[in-house]
Amino acid sequence: MSNLKGLAHLRMSLDDIKSATNDFADNRILGRGGFGVVYAGQLPTTHRSACEPGTPVAVKRLNVNSHQGDKEFLKEILMLDSCKHKNLVYLIGFVSEDTERILVYKKEDNGSLDKHLGSTDLTWEQRLRICLGAARGLEYLHSSVGTEHRVLHCDLKSSNVLLDANFEAKISDFGLSKIGPKNMPHTFLATVPCGTLGYVDPEYAISGVLTKESDVYSFGVVLFEVLCGRLATVVKSKDEYEFLSRLVKKYYAEGKLDDIIFPGLVEQMKPGSRELFSNIAFRCLNQDRKLRPTMRTVVKELESALEHQLINLDDDEEIIGLSGSIGVYNGHELVTSLCFTTNKRKYGPFNPEADNRFSGSWDAGLFDGFYGRHGSYIDAVGCCLKAAARPKAQS
CATH class of the missing domain: 1.10.510.10 (Transferase(Phosphotransferase) domain 1)
Structure with a gap:
């Protein structure tokens, strides 16, 4: 397949994959479909990639008679090589030798x-x-x-x-x-x-x-x-x-x-x-x-x-502590995660914690709940006061 010339960094040898899957042994099968069979394996020490040798992998060996032909095979490689996101599967490499068409992904521990x-x-x-x-x-x-x-x-x-x-x-x-x-x-x-x-x-x-x-x-x-x-x-x-x-x-x-x-x-x-x-x-x-x-x-x-x-605090529950972490997003230091501690439990962290962490106490008082919005960082947060303690409207 001539269209694979620019993807040398992802190319793997069939021998490496046979080694990784014990020559496509039946006891390594994770699943079957119209596209072919998926095997569990481990990256051999001979393979060089961003993943360490021994990394668990899922090996999708395409059925030559399936509806997924060379076009779909190439499309998936190009797509995953150019699209990088923590919520997309990670493509480690591929094999294209003779009639073999194989895709190698990082194996996810909990399956589908x-x-x-x-x-x-x-x-x-x-x-x-x-x-x-x-x-x-x-x-x-x-x-x-x-x-x-x-x-x-x-x-x-x-x-x-x-x-x-x-x-x-x-x-x-x-x-x-x-x-x-x-x-x-x-x-x-x-x-x-x-x-x-x-x-x-x-x-x-x-x-x-x-x-x-x-x-x-x-x-x-x-x-x-x-x-x-x-x-x-x-x-x-x-x-x-x-x-x-x-x-x-x-x-x-x-x-x-x-x-x-x-x-x-x-x-x-x-x-x-x-x-x-x-x-x-x-x-x-x-x-x-x-x-x-x-x-x-x-x-x-x-x-x-x-x-x-x-977030749903009990009537007798008061917030007593605040913690979180700071990260850098587009060159700015921002709050990347938050935890709230009450006299009963800890809420959070909301978003994965970074290395640069902070914490502090919070005086008991009128706090009744919090809400907000977050993506790559906390971009909105608000607090709710107990109804009895809210200021009365002035006529």
Whole structure:
């Protein structure tokens, strides 16, 4: 493949991959699909890359008879080589020798999200953080990969959201992705519909017109998978499927959404968190794509849902301490994380902590709660006072 000449820094030898996977041994298989087989392995000492020898890897060996041909193989390499974000999967390298087409990724310890949907061990807070991470990754693809173009994923689903050791979400599988212009609010591409049953935007499936809002629809389905603890499509019989999107619309319209939320989650949810999450997820499924939110809006709403979940002080609870860390963003020193300590518990940290940390005491008093917005840094924070102590309005 002559188009791979500029990607020498990612090229790996077939011998290295055979060594990493014990010659594609069956006991190394992580999963199978129409594209081929994924194997677990470890980087051999002979390979030079940004990752240390022994790094766990996931090796996707493409089936030569699959729908993913050389075009999709090259597209995924180019996409992941140029798109760098903490919520996207990390491509270590590739193999292209004779008929072998292999992609090598950093292996994420907790596998794919679809395997955890029905787990009672996955708390509502963890589910919120996973959704927020995936949303940030998709928002990056739509808005931040370049000044004149955006990436449309085209196959977003829970099995394409990987989870690292800390359950941080990583969007994967870019073989069907498209690049579109960014200089218009509703970028669209005429294309043969692709994607996975149950996740595909209905308007895209009918018209063949792909937009970034098509990704938003698919992401809405993933949000409801996380909320309901089940996959988007359930096979009821040989020729009959039950689609989660239809089920959600029915129960949402009847005001009975709680009836299909995964057992045990309702008790964990703060009302404000549940309302914000379900509302933004439902907006993603709007039949009219022009009424769907942008991924930037989805990120902000999920941030608010997480904050509502984390912050809810008891009547006898007072804040007694404040801590956090300082980092540099665009040349400016800014607060990158915050923790609040009360006489009962610690809240936070909100955002990953940097090395330069601070802490201090907070006089007990009128504090009743806090709220804010954060992305790469804390860009808004506010405090709530106890109702009885708020100043009376002057006539």
